[in-house]
Amino acid sequence: MEHHSGQWIEGISQLQLDEEASLGSLIAQYFQLVEPQNLQILPGPSLKKPVVQAAIYEHMFNEAVLWPIPPATYRTRVLKMIISRIEESFSDPEEDEILDDLFRCWSDLSTRPQLSALDAAQKPSYVRYTAPNVVDSRDCRTVVTLESRGLILSSGTTGFRTWEAALHLGTFLCTPEGESIVRGKRVIELGAGTGFLSMFCAKHLGADGVLVTDRNPALISTIDDCVAYNHVSNNKIRSAIWDWGDSLRTEQALRSSQPIHFDVALGADLLTLWIPGCTAASRLQAHIIPFQSPPLQEQSGFFHTTNIPIRTYRISRL
Numbered sequence: 001m002e003h004h005s006g007q008w009i010e011g012i013s014q015l016q017l018d019e020e021a022s023l024g025s026l027i028a029q030y031f032q033l034v035e036p037q038n039l040q041i042l043p044g045p046s047l048k049k050p051v052v053q054a055a056i057y058e059h060m061f062n063e064a065v066l067w068p069i070p071p072a073t074y075r076t077r078v079l080k081m082i083i084s085r086i087e088e089s090f091s092d093p094e095e096d097e098i099l100d101d102l103f104r105c106w107s108d109l110s111t112r113p114q115l116s117a118l119d120a121a122q123k124p125s126y127v128r129y130t131a132p133n134v135v136d137s138r139d140c141r142t143v144v145t146l147e148s149r150g151l152i153l154s155s156g157t158t159g160f161r162t163w164e165a166a167l168h169l170g171t172f173l174c175t176p177e178g179e180s181i182v183r184g185k186r187v188i189e190l191g192a193g194t195g196f197l198s199m200f201c202a203k204h205l206g207a208d209g210v211l212v213t214d215r216n217p218a219l220i221s222t223i224d225d226c227v228a229y230n231h232v233s234n235n236k237i238r239s240a241i242w243d244w245g246d247s248l249r250t251e252q253a254l255r256s257s258q259p260i261h262f263d264v265a266l267g268a269d270l271l272t273l274w275i276p277g278c279t280a281a282s283r284l285q286a287h288i289i290p291f292q293s294p295p296l297q298e299q300s301g302f303f304h305t306t307n308i309p310i311r312t313y314r315i316s317r318l
């Protein structure tokens with residue numbers, strides 16, 4: 001029941017092109033649960049228009065048709081910001097008004113019992129990531145994960161959220177050079193966390209097959225559920241619990257004595273000291289891929305801050 005933008009773009013065709021693009025970007029940021037202060041909300045003159053408010057309601061807040069929908073605490077914060085921006089833009093008290101549906105939704109959300117910030121951060125939420133529109137602004141490739149972004153120290157793993165490095169690598173994989181590394185290849189992902197990269201490779205980048213691995217069984221079980229939500233076939237993606245250093249026990253490995261082969265191994269935000277060590281001892285060479293994500297304000301998908309520079313390495317056999 002994922003809501004693809006192909007459907008909603010038709011529904012908002014009464015908007016001007018720039019408004020449609022800005023709203024598309026806001027919707028992608030909102031379903032990725034981007035911090036409200038970083039959302040790029042449309043300017044007042046656009047927000048005042050009933051057709052824009054109707055599109056905001058239908059594509060961001062209408063619980064009856066949207067899945068996944070951000071948690072109520074997040075929705076409340078975002079709708080509060082949008083309503084105050086709309087009110088600030090009013091110039092004629094007789095003419096300007098807030099759409100009934102939006103106002104009703106705001107009254108409903110603001111009277112619901114709210115979780116504390118800590119509880120809200122630890123509760124699992126569905127997050128929908130939209131790929132950057134590298135070629136076509138109507139290209140809308142999405143991946144849904146289940147994340148508990150506040151569960152970092154207490155859970156014993158850092159894998160319950162998708163990190164900037166994975167979004168950075170995902171952005172690179174959307175370029176023609178990045179896609180060519182994965183298309184038609186047998187891919188394994190190490191320390192996959194939420195499984196975001198593996199699901200993106202299997203669902204949208206034409207990987208021949210993906211094995212998504214992590215040492216944490218709870219993460220693997222969540223990834224298995226998400227594979228189903230994303231409608232990715234089990235022929236395309238499989239999962240395995242794998243702690244590096246142990247042997248990799250997949251169903252296939254247990255059935256056959258032959259080693260399993262992969263063409264590409266992906267990993268994001270795993271170990272900072274790994275690369276120099278592996279090049280010296282194991283006949284591998286590392287090249288930096290000179291790719292940088294655009295700054296947050298210029299991104300059209302897989303939104304992430306670029307305050308801390310992220311390096312991407314391609315490691316191959318000597």
Ligand SMILES: C[S@@+](CC[C@H](N)C(=O)[O-])C[C@H]1O[C@@H](n2cnc3c(N)ncnc32)[C@H](O)[C@@H]1O
Nearest residue numbers: 158159162163166191192193215243244268269
């Ligand atoms: C910082 S998270 C990165 C998750 C994901 N790659 C991302 O960038 O969003 C590190 C991940 O590596 C996994 N991990 C850490 N040590 C591991 C090990 N020895 N074997 C397998 N996975 C490991 C953790 O469970 C966690 O999911």
